[in-house]
Amino acid sequence: MSVPTKESKRFVEIVTQLMSRWGYTHTDGKIYAYLLLSDRPLTISELAEKAGLSRSSVSVSLSRLARDYLVTYRKEGKTKYFSAVPAFLEKFLQQPKDILEREVRPLKEIVGHLAESSNSEGAKSRFDGILADLSVLECVLERIIELEEEESDCIENR
Template identity: 50%
Template structure:
C-alpha cells in the first residue's frame, strides 16, 4: 500500500475513533492531520491539508485544545498547532461520562420507579452492578494515570 493510502487510512480511522467518542468528523480529521505532521501547522496549513473551511478548523482546534489533544505556540501573530497524542485521556473519559451522564441518573430514576413497580427491581440491580463496575474501572485508570503521570484531573472538567 502506498504511503498516501496509509495516511488516508490513518485519517479515516482517527476520525472514526473520535466520532465514536463524541467529537465531530472535522475534529477527527484535524486531529489526524496534526498527528501525522512532523512540524506544528498554522490554521491555513491545516485548511489546505484537510480541505475544510477556516472557521470549521478554528472551531475544532478550540475544542481539541480545551480537551488537551492539541496545543499551540505563538510566533508573532501566527499560532502553530501540534497534536498531543493523548488517546489514553480520550479513552479514560468514556467510562466517566457514561457513569456520570447516563448510569447514575438512570439508576436514580429506576430506584424511584422500583418503589412503585417491582418489575424495575431487576433493572435496578443491573444498573447498580454496572455503576460498581465503571467505578472500579475508573479507580484502575486513576491508579494507572498516577503511575504514568497522565493528567486524569482533566476527566472531571469535561
C-alpha cells in the same frame, strides 16, 4: 506526512470515529488526526486544505481541541502553528468516569423511580431487571476506575 496515503486515510478515519465517541465533532477528530500525522506544526490554512474544510470550521475545532489540551500552538508574527498532543490514554481513561457520572448513575436513579411508581407487576419486574443490570455496570465501572487509579499511582511512584 510520511505515512502512506491508504494508511493515513484509515488513520484519519479511525481517529475521527474515536474522537466522535468521546464527544468531539467529526471535524475535531479529523483536524486532530491530521495534526498527529504531521511531522511539523500546521497553520489553519494548511489544515483546511488537507482536511477539505473551511478555515472557520478548522479554527473552531482548534479552539475546542486547545481548550482540552489536545492541541498546542506557537505564534510567529500573525501566524499560528498548531501541533497535536498525543493524549489517547488520558482521554480513554476518562471515559469510565464520564459514563458512570453522566449516564449510568442518572439512569439508575430514574429507573429506580419508575420501578417504585409502577402499578403493574410486569413493568415493575422489567424495571427491576434494568436496575439490576445498571447496578452491575456501575460496579464494573467503579472497579475499572479503581484499577486506573492504582495504575496511575504506580506510574507516579516510578
